[in-house]
Amino acid sequence: MAYSVHPSIFLLLFLLHFGCQATPSSPHHHHHHQELKSLHFSLFQHETINKTGYIIVNGVAGEGVTQTTTPFGTIFAFQDPMTTTPNASSRVAGIAEGASITSSLDGLRSISMAKITLNLKGYKGSISVLGGTHNIKPSNHPVVGGTGDFMFIQGYVRSSPVNLEGITVVYKIEFHLYWPPYAVHA
Numbered sequence: 001m002a003y004s005v006h007p008s009i010f011l012l013l014f015l016l017h018f019g020c021q022a023t024p025s026s027p028h029h030h031h032h033h034q035e036l037k038s039l040h041f042s043l044f045q046h047e048t049i050n051k052t053g054y055i056i057v058n059g060v061a062g063e064g065v066t067q068t069t070t071p072f073g074t075i076f077a078f079q080d081p082m083t084t085t086p087n088a089s090s091r092v093a094g095i096a097e098g099a100s101i102t103s104s105l106d107g108l109r110s111i112s113m114a115k116i117t118l119n120l121k122g123y124k125g126s127i128s129v130l131g132g133t134h135n136i137k138p139s140n141h142p143v144v145g146g147t148g149d150f151m152f153i154q155g156y157v158r159s160s161p162v163n164l165e166g167i168t169v170v171y172k173i174e175f176h177l178y179w180p181p182y183a184v185h186a
Ligand SMILES: *[C@@H]1O[C@H](CO)[C@@H](O)[C@H](O)[C@H]1NC(C)=O
Pocket: 049, 050, 167
C-alpha cells in the first residue's frame, strides 16, 4: 500500500491541507473538497423547570427570576430530551446535559456548556458545545469536539426559542457539523 510505504508523504499532504483550511476566508466560502463531510439537521430541546432543569446556585444581582431572566451569577443545570419535532411526544434523538451561568446583569444572557448525546440513523456518539446563549434570541454555539461517530467534529449549533410560555420551554437546535479530513480517514 502506498500510504504505508510513504507515511511521511501522506503526513505532509495532510499538514498542507490542514494549513490551507486554517487560512481565514470569507464567511460564505466553502471548500468543495471531496473529503469534506458534513451533516445538517434539527432537533427540539424541551426544558421543564424543576424537572429537567434546576437552579443550583442562586444569582446575586440584576434581574430576578422570571420566565426569561435569572439573576447575574445563577448556575443552572439541565438534562433535557431533544426530539425530532416540536411535539414532546415525538422520538427522542438526543439528550442535552449541561449547565449555564447567567453572565449579563439584565439576566438575559448566559455562558452555556453542554454534552449532547445523539442517536441518529447511522450516527451515534456525542458532541460538546460551549458558548453564549441569549434567552429570547437565536444564538450560535461553537462545537468543540465529539465522541463516537462524531470524533474530531467541528461546526456549530444554532439555538432558537420556539416556545417560552409555560413550565416547559422549547428550543429549536440546528446542527451544522463538519468532519475534518483526518477524521474521515480515521
Ligand atoms: C422550582 O423549585 C424552586 C425551589 O423549590 C421554587 O422556589 C420555584 O418556585 C419552582 N419553580 C417552579 C416554576 O415551579
